[in-house]
Amino acid sequence: MYLFWISIKKEFIQLSRDRVGLLLMFVMPVLLAVVMTALQNSVYRMVNENRINMLVCNNDTSGQTLTFVGALKNSGMFSIQVAKDKSTAETEKIAEENDALVILTIPQGYFYNLQKQVAQRSAIAMQGFGLKEQDSAVITFDSMQLQLMFNPVLQETYRYSIKASVNGVMQVMQNRMMIDQLYRSINGEEIPQDVAQKLMPDAISINESTVHAGSIPNPNSTQHNIPAWTLFAMFFSVISLGSNMVREKVSGSFLRLKIMPSSLSVLILSKQVLFLAVTLFQTVLIFSIGRWVFPLLNLPALNLPSSYLALFVVSFISGWCAISYALCVGIIAQTQEQANGFGAASIIILAALGGIFVPGFAMPELFKQVSYISPFKWALDGFYNVFLLNHSLSKIFLNILPLLALIIILQIIIYLTLKRKNLI
Amino acid sequence: MTALSLSQVSYQYPDTDLPVVKDVTLQISSGMRFGLFGPNGAGKTTLMSLMTGILTPQKGEIKINDITPADTMKYRRQFGYVPQDFAFYPELTPAENLEFFGAWLGLDDKQIKQQTHHLLSRFGLWDVRNKAVSKFSGGMKRRVNIAIGVMNNPSVLFLDEPTTGVDVQSRIAITEFLLELSLQGTTLIYTSHQLKEAEALCDYIALIDDGKIIACNTLSHLLEKDHVATLEDLFLKLTGKDYRD
Numbered sequence: 001m002y003l004f005w006i007s008i009k010k011e012f013i014q015l016s017r018d019r020v021g022l023l024l025m026f027v028m029p030v031l032l033a034v035v036m037t038a039l040q041n042s043v044y045r046m047v048n049e050n051r052i053n054m055l056v057c058n059n060d061t062s063g064q065t066l067t068f069v070g071a072l073k074n075s076g077m078f079s080i081q082v083a084k085d086k087s088t089a090e091t092e093k094i095a096e097e098n099d100a101l102v103i104l105t106i107p108q109g110y111f112y113n114l115q116k117q118v119a120q121r122s123a124i125a126m127q128g129f130g131l132k133e134q135d136s137a138v139i140t141f142d143s144m145q146l147q148l149m150f151n152p153v154l155q156e157t158y159r160y161s162i163k164a165s166v167n168g169v170m171q172v173m174q175n176r177m178m179i180d181q182l183y184r185s186i187n188g189e190e191i192p193q194d195v196a197q198k199l200m201p202d203a204i205s206i207n208e209s210t211v212h213a214g215s216i217p218n219p220n221s222t223q224h225n226i227p228a229w230t231l232f233a234m235f236f237s238v239i240s241l242g243s244n245m246v247r248e249k250v251s252g253s254f255l256r257l258k259i260m261p262s263s264l265s266v267l268i269l270s271k272q273v274l275f276l277a278v279t280l281f282q283t284v285l286i287f288s289i290g291r292w293v294f295p296l297l298n299l300p301a302l303n304l305p306s307s308y309l310a311l312f313v314v315s316f317i318s319g320w321c322a323i324s325y326a327l328c329v330g331i332i333a334q335t336q337e338q339a340n341g342f343g344a345a346s347i348i349i350l351a352a353l354g355g356i357f358v359p360g361f362a363m364p365e366l367f368k369q370v371s372y373i374s375p376f377k378w379a380l381d382g383f384y385n386v387f388l389l390n391h392s393l394s395k396i397f398l399n400i401l402p403l404l405a406l407i408i409i410l411q412i413i414i415y416l417t418l419k420r421k422n423l424i
Numbered sequence: 425m426t427a428l429s430l431s432q433v434s435y436q437y438p439d440t441d442l443p444v445v446k447d448v449t450l451q452i453s454s455g456m457r458f459g460l461f462g463p464n465g466a467g468k469t470t471l472m473s474l475m476t477g478i479l480t481p482q483k484g485e486i487k488i489n490d491i492t493p494a495d496t497m498k499y500r501r502q503f504g505y506v507p508q509d510f511a512f513y514p515e516l517t518p519a520e521n522l523e524f525f526g527a528w529l530g531l532d533d534k535q536i537k538q539q540t541h542h543l544l545s546r547f548g549l550w551d552v553r554n555k556a557v558s559k560f561s562g563g564m565k566r567r568v569n570i571a572i573g574v575m576n577n578p579s580v581l582f583l584d585e586p587t588t589g590v591d592v593q594s595r596i597a598i599t600e601f602l603l604e605l606s607l608q609g610t611t612l613i614y615t616s617h618q619l620k621e622a623e624a625l626c627d628y629i630a631l632i633d634d635g636k637i638i639a640c641n642t643l644s645h646l647l648e649k650d651h652v653a654t655l656e657d658l659f660l661k662l663t664g665k666d667y668r669d
Contacts, residue, residue, distance in 0.1 A: 002532070003527045007527075009524075014513060017556070252510075256572075259476050259477055262527075262528045422479070
């Protein structure tokens with residue numbers, strides 16, 4: 001036991017004096033988590049909350065604009081700010097300040113114009129029904145249109161959805177105006193409210209459900225980025241641990257230890273224990289930042305899961321997998337350059353495939369399938385299950401199973417390589 | 425009493441045609457200062473690796489104090505090893521290095537503290553015991569390397585070029601220390617290309633070439649037998665002047 005603690009102490013001292021390693025394992029992932037969450041926050045909100053920031057630039061003085069804006073709000077798709085009688089430059093400035101992705105401009109006299117069009121159509125309808133004599137006068141109207149300006153980040157599908165929503169609201173308003181007008185023309189008085197309600201068709205209700213009951217809902221930016229960059233930090237220990245292993249081999253200290261009356265497995269175990277503790281510390285640090293620092297930066301706070309045991313197990317197994325990988329790279333690599341180069345490149349590729357940089361739900365179908373080869377994907381799904389579905393330990397078993405299998409494979413490779421190199 | 429014995433030891437690396445060490449037999453008595461010399465590629469390092477248990481011979485038997493490498497941990501407790509490389513942790517201080525390697529040599533906390541104090545003082549490193557070894561000069565690093573090798577007061581000490589790249593002061597200090605150890609009964613197995621230094625240190629010499637021991641006796645006997653004045657002359661006479669690497 002004494003030897004084990006002395007070995008852990010030695011690993012700890014080495015790590016504490018490895019400034020670059022510490023920067024890569026702690027500072028870099030924290031910065032990445034903060035920066036990426038901040039950058040992706042508006043996109044995630046758009047995807048998940050379906051509320052798009054819209055600036056309504058209202059140049060119309062009619063009271064119907066209020067009904068129109070109210071109906072847009074009630075559609076549930078938009079978060080609306082209204083600006084009155086502003087120039088184009090002023091409107092764009094307000095839009096930028098409010099992160100508006102769409103600017104809807106209502107031209108001056110738009111609803112008055114619309115009302116006149118409705119009245120004309122109503123007259124045509126009345127003539128068609130034989131309730132009014134043919135009117136030879138041809139009324140022409142100025143062509144007035146609502147104008148939508150989209151932020152370039154908005155994808156085509158979003159633009160279609162927004163146009164469809166605005167059209168839908170306008171259709172309802174036009175229908176209501178038409179019914180009002182017809183009633184007024186026939187009865188010579190305003191339509192009573194209860195009659196109008198009865199005449200207006202009910203909104204068609206659609207029953208929604210998820211195709212795959214067990215699938216994971218989309219995370220928000222914090223729920224994605226915090227576990228994602230924690231995993232990245234864990235696996236990036238390959239730089240510190242991998243180089244540490246190579247240095248020991250190249251300097252001859254590994255060989256020196258081999259011929260001492262103690263087992264080298266103690267050294268390998270002490271490395272794993274210390275670096276596993278480091279990965280758990282990384283988890284606590286980055287998760288704490290997500291929980292308590294993010295709200296101060298106007299970012300969504302990390303909601304804690306109901307099962308802390310499940311969270312610990314996913315973190316522990318992910319960390320162990322990362323350490324096993326780093327150790328494996330360190331043992332196979334002949335030089336520090338090999339360990340650092342291959343280690344860093346492989347981690348970045350696996351992270352990209354596993355959905356660390358771009359989350360799985362936003363990936364093309366092919367890459368969604370390819371992502372299953374990355375341990376980042378298995379671990380990230382484990383965290384998603386814990387955070388988004390509040391799964392207990394028994395339910396995340398399927399996520400940690402491939403990680404456990406990989407750990408076993410890596411540990412066997414470590415053992416066989418040490419044996420082949422005559423180091424144990 | 426025999427400290428180290430090799431009997432008909434042969435070793436061939438995998439994927440090679442010929443053995444590197446061929447039927448080597450040696451008897452090295454306790455307290456002897458034994459020098460093993462030979463040109464590059466002669467088989468010195470392989471023989472040293474066989475004696476320290478890094479490699480296992482395909483043929484023959486090696487014993488230290490009558491213990492074979494099969495009794496792994498007991499065998500390893502018999503000797504100390506000072507490699508040519510700085511085989512320690514430069515980020516650590518000399519005291520931390522000695523503490524770590526001391527524990528690996530099976531010493532307890534008290535023994536480690538005593539030996540650390542004794543060796544660092546003996547090698548003039550006590551005042552810099554808390555400074556990272558990476559900041560040390562080559563000579564200081566050599567002294568740390570040797571201190572680690574003798575932490576467990578071994579009965580046999582293997583030294584692979586222990587004074588390479590050091591200044592005269594460090595070399596003298598190291599040689600004096602090794603002679604002191606020998607007087608206390610430690611058997612030294614020494615290999616180097618510094619033949620003048622070897623003359624001063626070793627009392628028994630073996631020359632190895634092409635995996636075979638070609639000469640083995642006291643230095644004076646070998647010089648007298650081959651009618652040469654120095655170990656270097658003997659070396660050149662027996663191994664020739666052609667490049668070997």
